Amino acid sequence: MRYAETGVNLEIDLSRGSIEKEGTDPKLTELHLGGLGTNAKILWDRVPPEVEPFSPDNLLIFSAGLLAGTPAPGANRTIVSTFSPQTLLMAYSMMGGFWAPELKYAGYDKVIIRGKSLNLVYLWINNDKVEIRDASHLQGKGSQETAELIRQELKEPKAQVAAIGLAGENRVYMASIEQGKSSASRLGIGAVMGDKKLKAIAVRGTKDVNIAKPEELFELCREVLEYVKVRENNPIKGVPPILAGLGSPQEMAIYDEEWHTTNFAWGNSRTRRKDFWNKEVEEKWRATQENARTRLISCYNCPMECGAIISVPGISTYMMKCYSKLTYTMAAMSDLDFGFKIAQRATDYGVDAFSTPQVMAFALELYEAGILTDKDLPGMPSDSEGRFYWLLDRIVRREGIGDILANGTHWAAQKIGKGAEEYAHNNIKKHEQLPLKLGMLNPIYFLMYSTGEKINITQIEGQFPQAPFATREEREDFVKDWFQVPDEKFKQYFLDWEPRGENSNPYYPGIQASCEIVDWQEKMHHIDDSTGICAGMSSFPLKPPYHMHNLPKIISAATGIDIDEDGLSKIAKRNRTLIRAINTRRGLRRIDEKPPEDHWKKRFPELEAKLLDEYYKFKGWNSQGVPTKESLQELGLDDVSEDLEQRGVYKSEEKPKPKPKAKSAPKSEKTQLKPRTKKDSKKEKSQGNKE
Amino acid sequence: MKKVKVIKIDVDKCNGCRACETVCSAFHSVPKYSSTNPERSRIRVLFDPLRDIYVPVIAGEYTEAECNGRDIYTIDGKVYDECSFCRASCPSRKLFKDPDSDLPLKCDMCEEEPPLPEPLCVQWCLSDALTYEEREEEGEEEEEKLGEMEIGLESLVKKHGAKKVKDTLARLVKG
Numbered sequence: 001m002r003y004a005e006t007g008v009n010l011e012i013d014l015s016r017g018s019i020e021k022e023g024t025d026p027k028l029t030e031l032h033l034g035g036l037g038t039n040a041k042i043l044w045d046r047v048p049p050e051v052e053p054f055s056p057d058n059l060l061i062f063s064a065g066l067l068a069g070t071p072a073p074g075a076n077r078t079i080v081s082t083f084s085p086q087t088l089l090m091a092y093s094m095m096g097g098f099w100a101p102e103l104k105y106a107g108y109d110k111v112i113i114r115g116k117s118l119n120l121v122y123l124w125i126n127n128d129k130v131e132i133r134d135a136s137h138l139q140g141k142g143s144q145e146t147a148e149l150i151r152q153e154l155k156e157p158k159a160q161v162a163a164i165g166l167a168g169e170n171r172v173y174m175a176s177i178e179q180g181k182s183s184a185s186r187l188g189i190g191a192v193m194g195d196k197k198l199k200a201i202a203v204r205g206t207k208d209v210n211i212a213k214p215e216e217l218f219e220l221c222r223e224v225l226e227y228v229k230v231r232e233n234n235p236i237k238g239v240p241p242i243l244a245g246l247g248s249p250q251e252m253a254i255y256d257e258e259w260h261t262t263n264f265a266w267g268n269s270r271t272r273r274k275d276f277w278n279k280e281v282e283e284k285w286r287a288t289q290e291n292a293r294t295r296l297i298s299c300y301n302c303p304m305e306c307g308a309i310i311s312v313p314g315i316s317t318y319m320m321k322c323y324s325k326l327t328y329t330m331a332a333m334s335d336l337d338f339g340f341k342i343a344q345r346a347t348d349y350g351v352d353a354f355s356t357p358q359v360m361a362f363a364l365e366l367y368e369a370g371i372l373t374d375k376d377l378p379g380m381p382s383d384s385e386g387r388f389y390w391l392l393d394r395i396v397r398r399e400g401i402g403d404i405l406a407n408g409t410h411w412a413a414q415k416i417g418k419g420a421e422e423y424a425h426n427n428i429k430k431h432e433q434l435p436l437k438l439g440m441l442n443p444i445y446f447l448m449y450s451t452g453e454k455i456n457i458t459q460i461e462g463q464f465p466q467a468p469f470a471t472r473e474e475r476e477d478f479v480k481d482w483f484q485v486p487d488e489k490f491k492q493y494f495l496d497w498e499p500r501g502e503n504s505n506p507y508y509p510g511i512q513a514s515c516e517i518v519d520w521q522e523k524m525h526h527i528d529d530s531t532g533i534c535a536g537m538s539s540f541p542l543k544p545p546y547h548m549h550n551l552p553k554i555i556s557a558a559t560g561i562d563i564d565e566d567g568l569s570k571i572a573k574r575n576r577t578l579i580r581a582i583n584t585r586r587g588l589r590r591i592d593e594k595p596p597e598d599h600w601k602k603r604f605p606e607l608e609a610k611l612l613d614e615y616y617k618f619k620g621w622n623s624q625g626v627p628t629k630e631s632l633q634e635l636g637l638d639d640v641s642e643d644l645e646q647r648g649v650y651k652s653e654e655k656p657k658p659k660p661k662a663k664s665a666p667k668s669e670k671t672q673l674k675p676r677t678k679k680d681s682k683k684e685k686s687q688g689n690k691e
Numbered sequence: 692m693k694k695v696k697v698i699k700i701d702v703d704k705c706n707g708c709r710a711c712e713t714v715c716s717a718f719h720s721v722p723k724y725s726s727t728n729p730e731r732s733r734i735r736v737l738f739d740p741l742r743d744i745y746v747p748v749i750a751g752e753y754t755e756a757e758c759n760g761r762d763i764y765t766i767d768g769k770v771y772d773e774c775s776f777c778r779a780s781c782p783s784r785k786l787f788k789d790p791d792s793d794l795p796l797k798c799d800m801c802e803e804e805p806p807l808p809e810p811l812c813v814q815w816c817l818s819d820a821l822t823y824e825e826r827e828e829e830g831e832e833e834e835e836k837l838g839e840m841e842i843g844l845e846s847l848v849k850k851h852g853a854k855k856v857k858d859t860l861a862r863l864v865k866g
Binding site: 069070071073098105144148157180181206207208209210211214215217218225228229232294295296297298299300301302303305309311316317318319 | 706707708709710713714717720722723724725726727728729730731739740741742743745790815817818
């Protein structure tokens, strides 16, 4: 008997219309756990680097996390993996909700989709019965309506549905996969689903998920819940409310948005509004949120309430989570009320709430700068909110300028030319980042931004405070009950970290300490992404209920696989290194590994180079960021090192990175890269400061 | 005096996480906690997020026949589907039946020796949508409750008649 997992994957070929059930090798669970880890293994084995994201040979994998459907609280994540049309690298995006446990109860760990359907279809997984069904009547329907219609036509109100909206159908690079209040949004995986002409996957399951050591797992889960209560009553002192508790974070419950609104940049990631937050705004926003929100809601088997049902007069009721309430608001230099309204339409279209508002703010900045003109934007309204709706409607339909913007700021800027590249200033590896523009370089964040394979800071940060606490007393108080550290040295690093003076950024924490801190934070995310435990209960918040000391026991009790802390670290390293191998095989090199140039005002090129050098060594990668043969062999990935060798990936060491293949870029790509000039960046700044 | 055990349900506090379903099915699996499957749970959250309907329902007595008339409730302008508040395992719906055997499921308040401080669904509900209360009431102590097997067999007897069940059982035991 298989424990925690089902041991069966569904293999769907949409070109041939075939459905197969494949038993999986339990050895792979021991090596990679599940979720992201086994997804990476499948992508490495089956999708060679020549395969383009919109090729029938690209795979789109929906995986339940290894622990999804077990009693482990918050283990409900679906990990969707494929190759991104935007970055041309491996994309993995996750969603909470109810889909992954339902898949497990139906008897499957993963749904692996290859090929391309001729007509729009959806997949219906009902325990042993699996069908590819016509979805032509769902064409153009919103993600929410699609789910409702599917449940109605199947007469199965309990079916969980993951669907794309119009954006996915039109292969918009910011297209998400939506499921209730949850979504797998980043890196354009909804576009790949649309390219395969797969509108939705509905699933219903009524089978058991088995546990290897029942009493043990139950007791460990009970302890997790007990600690959730402890944390509920003991918010972290000395950090903003949004960072003080558990959750992803609990944006729907918390009103105090001083930190986001004054620390993050508005507009096209330009303007800091340090005095934005005041009593008046606070009262107004509180009223807006209370009126909009009818109920706080959770994902499967999780006590956190990170989502909400939103009912604003005049628009359809919908569900929202996390930071999306502010991304549209701030990009449009508008108000929370607008954020709640436009997010409804955006969710129905199915777009990423991080990238999409930035793409629209980018377009408006180009307009202000005269790079886009009335000819490009015919009939666009004059107010900021109206313009956002106007642009959103065009982007998801790929109409006019929307067709260019639908490829994200990087590719749009390449296509528009005329200096537009300067305005796509907030990207890493072609992917839009959180709008943060800060002063002094932070060495830990420098490494996380540069090297994070998810290319999203929230998917690598978490365990270590973002900034030093003001006084030693506060720091001592913080470390007192910080038992989550894998090693006592991390407490010392934090105790000695000061806001000013010798022990402050950028030279403290030192290079070795920075490597260790980043490695620890990243490791916890990689474990979560394989187990399907939500980062909001584990790798993302400070002092979480899941940590390096209880996770090996929980995984062992659930699966029956004997794992200790070292063993789990090794698996996490194997998965992380494999993803690095996949991306370096696709051309990722050191030159790509850098934060947006304007992320910090004060930069230290020599220190940054040294940080990267040492971190690569720490990770077992060569000076180009490619995993070395030795480190791959140590992880049992000999075949990977042989393949990298054969393909000449090691040859590029010390040489500049080969240009990414233009073939995979958007059709219309004409590189019009212009050298950066001082004048340009001055212009950019004065633009940015305008409201 | 008799002891009355009550699980109080506050639908306003329910966040729809279904931890109650998870832990109920785990507790009642054999051996205990050896599997999870909400379909075997004796508590189910009936929910329809877009209509803001979140109703935890705890499995009650098995009934051999459907109701003659079904009720539709409207509360605060929200129309609840027929059967939304009904706790019975009955022929008109799939709810509260074991997915394999189709036998009725019924909440037993997680009774075991030594007794748990509270049923597990209550313990795992951190939002306090479910709370537990014990109180003394006038009246006789109830007779011993039927065990799981008795409930199942009783329903089979009602459905097929005692003789058929007896014969089938005899045949199965022999086999």
